[in-house]
Amino acid sequence: QNDHINKPSDLYSSLLRMKVVFKFDEAVGELVSSWPKSSPPAEAIRYLESYQSVVLDRARDGGIEEGVSGNPLHLYSVIKRLVRLWPFLKPHLEALQHDQQEGVVVVEAVRLVLQAENNTVLPDEADLTGATIALARLQHIYNIPVADLMKGKLTATHTPSSISLSIEDCVDITETLYNHWLLPLAWQWASSCIKATTNHQLQLSIQQLMDNIEQKHDQSWTANSNIFLPQPLNISKNQVPRQSTYTYYCRGLHQKAQHSLLRCHVGNRGSHYLTLQPVRYEELHHDPDLTIFYDVISDAEIEQLKGIASQMLKRSCVGTGTGQPDETRVSQTAWVPNNTSHVLPIINRRIDAITNLFVYEGDLYNRAAEVLQMVNYGIGGHFTLHHDDFDEQPGDKAAGSNGEYDWLGGGNRLATWMFYLSDVVAGGSTVFPTLRLSITPVKGSAAFWYNLKRNGDRDPKLLHGGCPVLLGQKWVANKWIREHKNFLRYPCSTHPNQ
Ligand SMILES: O=C(O)CCC(=O)C(=O)O
Ligand SMILES: [Fe+2]
Structure with missing residues (x-):
């Protein structure tokens, strides 16, 4: 598999x-x-x-x-x-x-x-x-x-x-989209290809392709009603594929949330470890809290980690089930355990000091956090809207790996600490539609939030996604912090809203 x-x-x-x-x-x-x-x-x-x-x-x-x-x-x-x-x-x-x-x-x-x-x-x-x-x-x-x-x-x-x-590229792209059932997109491309050439013969063959796209689309539309578009293409030819929330936020069209109580800080967050080197941070949202910490990983540390990860990158998978790669998450990932670099224990200590959560690794049931997951996005690489915590029930086994691995070992993913290891020239922001927020990656910073409420339930407001990289490159690194070892540091509550 x-x-x-x-x-x-x-x-x-x-x-x-x-x-x-x-x-x-x-x-x-x-x-x-x-x-x-x-x-x-x-x-x-x-x-x-x-x-x-x-x-x-x-x-x-x-x-x-x-x-x-x-x-x-x-x-x-x-x-x-x-x-x-x-x-x-x-x-x-x-x-x-x-x-x-x-x-x-x-x-x-x-x-x-x-x-x-x-x-x-x-x-x-x-x-x-x-x-x-x-x-x-x-x-x-x-x-x-x-x-x-x-x-x-x-x-x-x-x-x-x-x-x-070239016009040949344009037609090639259209045909690939057609063959992959991305029909409204294929139609859009075809209509642009036609305008890009004066060769009558070529225009006729593109027109033929458009007729085929329309036919395939409208046949499936009547059969499956509404799966692609609200109307058949032959009725409304200028319609474009439905705009998702994700699209809307990635384009930056959303109305930005305005909160007067949000502050920037420099401080040690109550940790002696940070006294000589206080951390700068910016509150992006309260209740639920979303915070961005600046300069929390140095360029030298980033280079070290990229060097290690580059030997281990594999196509990213989603979910704990079959673990298949698919088009909702296009990137490569590497899990880099603590013992692969001397910078990892230092970084963990820093995360611990800043978040006041344990992040030590250990065997499945004795870990406070997962090993660092490095992510490298390529052409159009992205991750559509998702939650980082699992839907699974305690004891659920992962399929695909002999069913041995208990994803919830150590508890669910209580919190996410996500480093930005590069700037991105265009695109590639992280969006949180429910919070009406987007984060533009800044190299050396990290975003932090709790995925779970104090009662242990998923906080639905932390739905987020990584927008496609338009120009440049994007690296992030996730440190997922687990529940059980942190039960004293993030005390629970029985209140349904907390
Ligand atoms: O790349 C991003 O901005 C988001 C990545 C993410 O959400 C994840 O890896 O779980
Ligand atoms: Fe995520």
């Missing part, structure tokens, strides 16, 4: 792992840009055409990190190059390597690229699908005009990147 977790098809969900892919792409790009023979094959020319914008944006945006690997259009395009062009380009390189006419320099350069391929997990067709759907998710959630996206423009304030989507 978990055998797909480490497949290359999960590559698109982690930016960190995509970096290795970009390195390989660079090696191929360099080679094709100075093709040794006078007439490069068509595959090399196409590769180079597609690769050129990487060279431009890398020079312009200060390195591969922000401008290229953090840009969903570049991610889509590199995956497409490697899935659709590389397999046809490779035989030409192999031929070059055995060409007696070529000098040692060329043969060596080709050898290095082929060797690099062996050491790289390259994306596959499923990654291309994942990246396509992620791109469409970004377009939809942030309401980006498809025409802008095609020109490399992601936000109103972001300078467009050099990359653009």
Whole structure:
């Protein structure tokens, strides 16, 4: 059941792992840009055409990190190059390597690229699908005009990147959405593709595709009434997919909550440990309390933890049941136990001092908190609205892991301490719709809240989600603090509202 977790098809969900892919792409790009023979094959020319914008944006945006690997259009395009062009380009390189006419320099350069391929997990067709759907998710959630996206423009304030989507890309994306039953979105994309070309023949074939989308949609609409849209597409062609609360908050359209009693503080929170280094914090909400603490993890500590996590990242799963990855949580996670770095016990002591909750780890029934969960979001990576605590009853066993693991060992997830380990250029905020709040990630800060009321019930107000990353990268780390060992530090109450 978990055998797909480490497949290359999960590559698109982690930016960190995509970096290795970009390195390989660079090696191929360099080679094709100075093709040794006078007439490069068509595959090399196409590769180079597609690769050129990487060279431009890398020079312009200060390195591969922000401008290229953090840009969903570049991610889509590199995956497409490697899935659709590389397999046809490779035989030409192999031929070059055995060409007696070529000098040692060329043969060596080709050898290095082929060797690099062996050491790289390259994306596959499923990654291309994942990246396509992620791109469409970004377009939809942030309401980006498809025409802008095609020109490399992601936000109103972001300078467009050099990359653009071709009309073939536009049609490809539409077809993928159609095949995955994302019909209103497919229809929207198709109508933009039509406007992006003057080629009559192409327009006709896109029109045909739109007719198919409409038919598939309206047939399923009558059969299942209302699952996608309030009306069939052939009646109301301009309707857009329903806007969810999540979408609304991620776009920042909500009316911000205003509370005059909220304060900022600098203090030791009653802990001697913090006397020499008081903590700065900001109250975002009272009752339930939501607080953000600033500068609670240093850049050096962050680098340490990322280094460890990068060896252990796996596609994130949701829930305690089958533990399948799905499109509601697109990211990669690593559980990093205390003994993997000397910074972890220091961090735990800091969380303990700030929250006045125990966070020590231990065996299943003797732990005060879970081990740190590091999360790395890739292209369009997100986590839709959810609660961190479990629905399970005591004694419920997790499926998928031989049913041995009792998720509630140590009690439910009383509180969440979530570090932000990076800034995010655009998108990626954490939203709390019931509290009418959103948090913009600030590197080195941490958000803290209780998931459970004092009577042990879930606090429904702490529903939250991580919005899709539009530009840049996002890392967070969760420390989930359990109930039982903290019963004296968070005394319970029998009052139904507490
Ligand atoms: O990434 C975020 O902003 C939220 C993540 C989250 O809620 C979680 O990992 O449980
Ligand atoms: Fe969460």
